[in-house]
Amino acid sequence: MDTIMKLATENPVVIFSKSNCCMSHAIDTLIRGYGANPRVYELDRLAEGNQMEKDLIALGCNPSVPAVFIGKEFVGGSNELMSLNIRGMLKPLLFKANAIWV
Numbered sequence: 001m002d003t004i005m006k007l008a009t010e011n012p013v014v015i016f017s018k019s020n021c022c023m024s025h026a027i028d029t030l031i032r033g034y035g036a037n038p039r040v041y042e043l044d045r046l047a048e049g050n051q052m053e054k055d056l057i058a059l060g061c062n063p064s065v066p067a068v069f070i071g072k073e074f075v076g077g078s079n080e081l082m083s084l085n086i087r088g089m090l091k092p093l094l095f096k097a098n099a100i101w102v
Helices: 002-008 022-033 049-059 078-086 090-096
Strands: 013-017 039-042 067-070 073-076
Touching: 002 013, 002 049, 013 022, 022 078, 022 090, 073 078, 078 090
Parallel strands: 013 039
Antiparallel strands: 013 067, 067 073
């Protein structure tokens, strides 16, 4: 869990994903569409990826990816991000985290 929390605080937006996950790609594209530049960790390409995935599940991520942290806070997975976007709350959240400026 410590590795996840440490990595989640290094950038305004952090996405834990897998290279073959279409929802992870969709969330990455959505966030980049606002002008943010998320740090993406593909668990299937990391030596500690299996343990990190278990830690994400323990955090409440089900499925484990995508898991999104904005402003050092766990926001959720694809359902939560899409919901925030539909309600017009994603852009202000990215702005507040200094992930975007305009």
